[in-house]
Amino acid sequence: MDYKKLIAGKLSDLIELSNEEIEEMLEIPSKAEMGDFALPCFKLSKTMRKAPPMISDMLAEQLKTDGNIQKIQSVNGYLNFYLNKANASADILSKIMDSNEQYGGSDIGKDKTICLDYSSINIAKPMHIGHLSTTVIGNSLNRIYKHLGYNTISINHLGDWGTQFGKLIVAYKLYSSKEQVEQGGIAELTRIYVQYHTDAEENEAMDDEARAWFKKIEMGDKEALELFGLFKEITLEEVNKLYDMLEIKFDSYNGEAFYQDKMEPIIGELKEKNLLVEDQGAMVVKLDEYNMPPCMILKKDGATLYSTRDIAAAQYRKDTYDFDKCLYVTAYQQDLHFKQFFKVIELMGKDYYNDLVHVNYGYVSMEEGAMSTRKGNIIKLKDLLNRSVEKSLQIVNEKNPDLENKEEIATTVGIGSVIFAALKNNRIKDIVFSWDSALSFEGETAPYVQYTHARCASVLEKSDVLLDGDADYSTLDNQDANKVITLLRDFPEVVQNAAEKYEPSLITRHVIEIAKAFNKYYFEHRIIDEDGDEKVRARLILSKCTKQVIKTGLYLIGVKAPDKM
RNA sequence: GCGUCUGUAGCUCAGCAGGAUAGAGCAACGGCCUUCUAAGCCGUGGGCCAGGGGUUCGAAUCCCUUCAGGCGCGCCA
Numbered sequence: 001m002d003y004k005k006l007i008a009g010k011l012s013d014l015i016e017l018s019n020e021e022i023e024e025m026l027e028i029p030s031k032a033e034m035g036d037f038a039l040p041c042f043k044l045s046k047t048m049r050k051a052p053p054m055i056s057d058m059l060a061e062q063l064k065t066d067g068n069i070q071k072i073q074s075v076n077g078y079l080n081f082y083l084n085k086a087n088a089s090a091d092i093l094s095k096i097m098d099s100n101e102q103y104g105g106s107d108i109g110k111d112k113t114i115c116l117d118y119s120s121i122n123i124a125k126p127m128h129i130g131h132l133s134t135t136v137i138g139n140s141l142n143r144i145y146k147h148l149g150y151n152t153i154s155i156n157h158l159g160d161w162g163t164q165f166g167k168l169i170v171a172y173k174l175y176s177s178k179e180q181v182e183q184g185g186i187a188e189l190t191r192i193y194v195q196y197h198t199d200a201e202e203n204e205a206m207d208d209e210a211r212a213w214f215k216k217i218e219m220g221d222k223e224a225l226e227l228f229g230l231f232k233e234i235t236l237e238e239v240n241k242l243y244d245m246l247e248i249k250f251d252s253y254n255g256e257a258f259y260q261d262k263m264e265p266i267i268g269e270l271k272e273k274n275l276l277v278e279d280q281g282a283m284v285v286k287l288d289e290y291n292m293p294p295c296m297i298l299k300k301d302g303a304t305l306y307s308t309r310d311i312a313a314a315q316y317r318k319d320t321y322d323f324d325k326c327l328y329v330t331a332y333q334q335d336l337h338f339k340q341f342f343k344v345i346e347l348m349g350k351d352y353y354n355d356l357v358h359v360n361y362g363y364v365s366m367e368e369g370a371m372s373t374r375k376g377n378i379i380k381l382k383d384l385l386n387r388s389v390e391k392s393l394q395i396v397n398e399k400n401p402d403l404e405n406k407e408e409i410a411t412t413v414g415i416g417s418v419i420f421a422a423l424k425n426n427r428i429k430d431i432v433f434s435w436d437s438a439l440s441f442e443g444e445t446a447p448y449v450q451y452t453h454a455r456c457a458s459v460l461e462k463s464d465v466l467l468d469g470d471a472d473y474s475t476l477d478n479q480d481a482n483k484v485i486t487l488l489r490d491f492p493e494v495v496q497n498a499a500e501k502y503e504p505s506l507i508t509r510h511v512i513e514i515a516k517a518f519n520k521y522y523f524e525h526r527i528i529d530e531d532g533d534e535k536v537r538a539r540l541i542l543s544k545c546t547k548q549v550i551k552t553g554l555y556l557i558g559v560k561a562p563d564k565m
Numbered sequence: 566g567c568g569u570c571u572g573u574a575g576c577u578c579a580g581c582a583g584g585a586u587a588g589a590g591c592a593a594c595g596g597c598c599u600u601c602u603a604a605g606c607c608g609u610g611g612g613c614c615a616g617g618g619g620u621u622c623g624a625a626u627c628c629c630u631u632c633a634g635g636c637g638c639g640c641c642a
Contacts, residue, residue, distance in 0.1 A: 030585070040584055042622055052622075077622090078585065122642085159642070256642090282640055291568075292638090299640040306642050335569065336637055362570090363636085399604060413604090425578060428570070430635065437577075441604065443590040444578095451604050459601050509579070512589085523597095523606045543601095565604075 003088075006068060007037055007081055014062055015044065032479060032486070035073065035080030036088075042077055052077030085482060086473045092489045093473075096545040104495040104552055109150030115317050116142050116152060118329035119248070120255070122159035123235045124168055124189040127242055128378040129433055130371055133361045136422045138329040139248045140504035140557045141359070147556060148499055153321050157313065158255025160232055164193075166214030169227050170206055171196035181230065185238050189231060194374055218260075242381055245415060246558065254313075262312040263304050270297060275347055285344050295340040307341045314345060318352050325355045327502065332360040332428065359502045362430035379433060389414030391439050392447075400565065409562050413447050416559040420446035423504045423557045444512045446559055449550060452515035455522065456547035457563040463528045465536045467544060472534035476542060480521040484542060487514045488549050495556065504557050511553035518546045 008022040015022065022039070029038045041055040048055055053076055060074035071082035096103050118138020121127055127135075142154050171192035172181065181188050200206040216224035236253070243249065267283075270276040275285045276297060284294035297308050317326055328338060338358035346353035365371065371378045393410035396403060403409060421437075424444065441447045476485065491510065498506040527539040551561040 027584075030588095034585070038585085040623095042584080045622075076585070162642080164641095280639075284639075293568095294639070296639050301640080303640085305640075309642095330642095331636090332570070333636060334642085337642085339569095360570095395604070400602080429578080430571085437591085440591080445590090445604090447604050448590095451602075455602055455605085457602095462601055505579090509589095516589090519605060520607095522601080526601070528601050565602085 003037060003068070003083060007039075010063055010069075011039065011059070014059055016047065029078075029080065032483060034075070034078070035071075036083045036486075037081040039079040039081075040077065041079060085477045089476050089481070089485050090471070090473045092485055093541050093545050096488060096548060097467075097541065100548060101552055101555075103548060104492045104556075105147040105149065106492070106496070107149040108496075109145060109148045111151075112149075112324040113151045113153065113321050114145050115155060115321055115323045115326040116145075116329065117155045117157050117327065118142075119243075119250070120155075120157040120159065120330070121235075121239055123165070124186065124193065124231050125159075125235075125373050126186045126190060126378070127239055127381040128371060128373070129381060129384055130364050130378070132381060132384075132418070132422050133364065133427070134329045134331070135246065135248065136419050136558055137359065137361060137427060137502075137504060138327075139246070140423060140507075141327065141329070141499070141502060143556050143558065144495060144499050144504065144507070147495060147552075150324075153252065153317075153323070154250045155252045155254065155317075156250040158232075158253055158257070161256035161260070161309075163211060163214045165217060165228055165231070166210035166212070167196050167200075167207075168193060168231060169213040169217075169224065170210045172227060174199075178230070181234060185234055189234065190373060194376070197374055242385070245385055245411075246419065247560075248558070254316075256309055259309045259312045259316065262316055263308050266308065266312045266315060267297065267304075269348060270344075273348060275344070285347065287340060287343055290343055292336070292340055292343065295344050307337065307344070310337075310341050311344060314341075314352075314356060315350075318350075323352075323355065325357060326352075327357050327359050329359045329361070331363050333363065334358070335360060357502065359427070361427040364431045364433055366433055384438060385415055385418055387435075388418050388439060392417065392441070395441065395447075396565065403564060409565050412560045412562050413441075413450060413565060416446035416450060416554070417441060419558050420449070420508060420554075423508045426505055427503060446554075447565075449511050449515045449554065450559075450561055450565060452518055453547055453550045453554070453561040454563060454565045456518070456543045456550070459527050459543050460540060460547070461563075463536065463540055465528075465533050465540060467537065467540060469537055470534050471538040471541055472532070473538045475531070475535040475538050478525070480517070480524050481542060484514065484517040484521050484546060487517055488545055491549050491553065498556075507553050507556050511550055511557075514546060514550055514553070518543075 004023045004026050005019070007026060008019045011022050012019050017025075025043070026037050026039055029035055039056075039059075041052045041059070044055050045052045050058075053074070056074035056077050056079040059079050060072050063072050065072060068084055068087060069081055070084040073080045073082070099105075116138050119131065119135040121131060138154065142152050145152050168189065175192045175195050176188060184191070196206065213224055217228050267276070270285065276283050277286055279286075279294060281300040282296055283298035284296050286294050288294075295307050296305050298304060314326060317323060330338075335358065342353050342356050342358075345356065366377055366379075368377060389411050392414035393406065396406050396410050396413075418438070476482070487510065494506055494510045498504055525539070527543060528536060554561045
């Protein structure tokens with residue numbers, strides 16, 4: 001039942017506006033006491049040549065209530081509509097019961113493909129809290145779009161190219177060995193990389209040697225490629241453990257190295273279209289007309305750059321996946337870079353430039369300032385996750401010591417809590433990391449929402465009344481239940497909105513609201529009671545639907561919902 | 566300097582496709598477990614929505630401007 005359409009239909013005889021225009025004007029009041037829908041009559045006063053309160057009074061008098069709309073009231077120029085709660089509740093809840101985990105989804109993405117470029121880690125470097133945003137935002141958007149019926153391609157655009165790999169080979173030869181590297185993993189690679197930088201400051205010849213080794217990688221030298229492959233393998237093996245913990249998977253790991261042979265045609269095309277010009281020895285695309293600095297394509301020495309690779313990658317993805325949209329989840333420091341390379345693609349006459357989207361986010365810093373792998377002032381993602389799980393286990397032991405699978409639940413809660421916190425605020429906000437807030441499990445956090453989910457599960461398990469059968473929804477005609485139902489009703493719209501704005505936090509926030517409303521309801525009303533199966537059933541259905549929507553909502557942000565905790 | 570983002574309660578933030586009395590969480594203080602999970606619920610205090618101007622019946626929300634801060638502005642990614 002689409003109530004906006006229903007109301008618009010009633011109003012269209014009385015107002016000289018189309019049904020669509022009226023639907024646009026209808027809004028959901030800020031407070032439940034003010035009804036379920038409202039029509040502000042201020043805009044109508046010009047054409048109707050009457051004061052807004054007079055218009056709303058008049059409309060309230062002329063409109064008739066019916067089975068769906070219980071009451072229509074005029075308040076200071078607002079026309080408030082109150083739905084028949086029992087009908088509306090039955091309608092909304094049965095819809096959720098029917099669609100189950102599909103609730104909130106749709107098929108608007110049918111036959112459409114979205115590429116998502118996120119996480120995109122660097123080879124030989126540990127994953128730290130600076131990688132958390134791109135990883136969890138990307139994963140969440142991936143799940144959201146799938147839920148909406150899109151075909152998605154998740155891409156980990158590996159940072160696996162550049163002189164740093166020449167440096168790493170030199171460092172490896174000087175300070176390490178195959179055994180040490182295999183044993184120590186990324187930590188060992190980091191150790192020798194840091195050592196290299198310390199020593200290279202005194203010894204310039206080392207950088208020359210590094211450049212030479214990188215050249216060898218480019219030329220396909222056997223030893224160089226072998227070592228390069230080893231570093232890559234070691235990194236991926238370790239990083240995949242983290243992705244497993246987070247339950248994140250990628251469809252493609254094509255990174256910078258993959259595009260080495262795909263840039264030449266792009267450069268040719270740029271030349272052909274007279275976009276490439278020489279400037280101070282380098283080759284660039286001028287963007288003065290668009291109030292931007294030039295986009296560099298080739299360095300003075302003829303080497304390619306980030307932009308060159310990104311243009312080639314965009315073209316490859318278009319050719320391979322024929323995407324309807326391609327999202328890049330990276331920090332806002334790269335705003336200009338993306339604006340530039342999107343513009344270059346437009347100038348090349350490729351109409352898909354409009355489907356490229358930079359999904360940017362704020363950056364994480366330490367209280368002491370920026371993070372740097374080389375300086376060692378980073379917090380590894382592994383450590384953050386482990387500490388969160390550890391603390392979570394401690395709390396389980398305190399609160400629920402008899403619980404089975406304590407470790408498993410602590411893992412779900414601990415990891416969920418990290419992801420949840422990273423997706424709670426608007427993407428664009430900067431974050432100053434602190435252990436205190438990272439390990440906070442109170443208030444608007446994952447454990448709070450997960451706890452509510454477990455509570456629903458517990459009630460459902462405890463009751464003998466089956467969900468199938470007649471239900472008396474009049475028992476839900478109270479403010480607390482209505483609040484929950486309204487939030488459940490709005491969930492699909494929230495998912496849709498999150499997709500349109502590339503903003504998972506909208507879902508996080510909504511799920512918090514649902515949990516709050518249900519906890520309030522739970523405290524004020526008994527669910528399992530002695531007032532007849534039909535009433536109990538209605539309340540159980542409410543619990544079941546709340547559980548389902550929380551579960552789906554959490555899933556969409558990449559968090560699991562335990563049945564017990 | 567140019568561009569861009571941010572500025573809302575002590576702290577962290579929501580609200581910013583204009584709408585009714587600006588909301589949460591944390592922190593502080595005070596209540597609620599012999600009944601379905603107290604990782605919960607309720608209450609109290611706390612605001613020149615950075616400043617100024619404009620548009621509008623109506624502005625935290627849109628426009629202009631000032632201030633403060635972050636980020637970016639050719640051979641890194």
